Amino acid sequence: MIEIAVTGVTGHLGGAVARRLSAAGLPLRLLARSPERAPALPHATVVPASYGDRPAAERALHGVEVALMVSAAESADRVDQHRAFIDAAAAAGVRHLVYISFLGAAPDATFTLARDHHATEEHLRASGLTWTALRDNLYADFLLTLPGPDGVIRGPAADGRVSAVSRSDVADCAAAVLRTPAPHANRVYHLTGPEAVSLADVAALLTRHTGRPITYHPETLPEAYASRAHYAAPTWQLDAWISTYTAIASGSLSPVTDHVALLSGHPATPITALLPT
Structure with a gap:
């Protein structure tokens, strides 16, 4: 069996993919910037590596045929880090x-x-590597955490809708592609949930589930920047946070596909199934 490299193993998604592959008995190489935080899994070896350190990444990947590249943490130089890892x-x-x-x-x-x-995708296409791009939507798990302490979801999403996908479904899809990569060579998949919901829908769902009043306030752009100013975040990060909502408003995150079922073998998980018990 070929050894599979998995990045992002100290995070939600990479860790979930690694656990699925380990449970299937596949030999793994877990790449981690902080190896001490990597999960201890059967059939897995932990190797220190980071996206920005190309020589270390190249050493860590030597002898690997298939690898999962979870996108790096948000930063101003994220694309440069991605390019360095692809080159490695x-x-x-x-x-x-x-x-x-x-x-x-x-x-x-x-x-x-x-x-x-x-x-990043453009650099990957030009790299000479065989590749697969799994384009996931916003995480449904994330949508359920949006209410503030006052029970209000705030953002300039207007009445737009988002076909949010569960992290678990994305992990299932990634693990399936890594187990049998050949049929997915140079393919793009769009991973969504089974329906598109509005933030008002999310607020109503949480209200019914918790019994606590949750509401949605569709901010204007000036309101959105003002309400996040106290974080003192750099401009690029504020733009990223706020454009999460404006992307919902634009309708660009509303398409629903069957790609989760196509790759994982099971239907996409509805957001109702992710509510805490």
């Missing part, structure tokens, strides 16, 4: 790289970070 994978002899991208990745995407994903 190509130099190390990786044959197939699976990349976690974002729905609607494009140079002019409303969601500013989707532009980073487009730039």
Whole structure:
């Protein structure tokens, strides 16, 4: 069996993919910037590596045929980190790289970070590697955490809708592609939930589930920037946060696909199934 490299193993998605592959008995190489935080899994070896350190990444990937590249943490130099890792994978002899991208990745995407994903995909296509791009939508798990302490979801999403996908479904899809990568060579998949919901829908759902009044306030753009000013975040990060909502408003995050079922073998998980018990 070929050894599969998995990045992002100290996070939600990479860790979930690694656990699925380990449970299937597949040999793994877990790449982690902080190896001490990596999960201890059967059939897995932990190797220190980071996206921004190309020589270390190249050493960590040497001898690997298939690798999962979970997108790096949000930062001003995220695309540069991605490019360095892709170049390291190509130099190390990786044959197939699976990349976690974002729905609607494009140079002019409303969601500013989707532009980073487009730039990464373009570099991947030019790298000579065989690749697969899994473009997931916003996480449904994330939508359920949006209410503030006052029970209000705030954002300039207007009455737009989003076909949010569960993290678990994305992990299932990524694990399936990594187990049998050949049929997915140079393919793009759009991973969504089974329906598109509005933030007002999310507020109503949480209200029914918790018994606590949850409401949605569709902010204007000036309100959105003002309400987040206290974080003192850099401009690029504020733009990213706020464009999450304006992307919903634009309708670009509303398409629903069957790609989760196509890859995972089960229907996409509805947001109602993710409510805490």
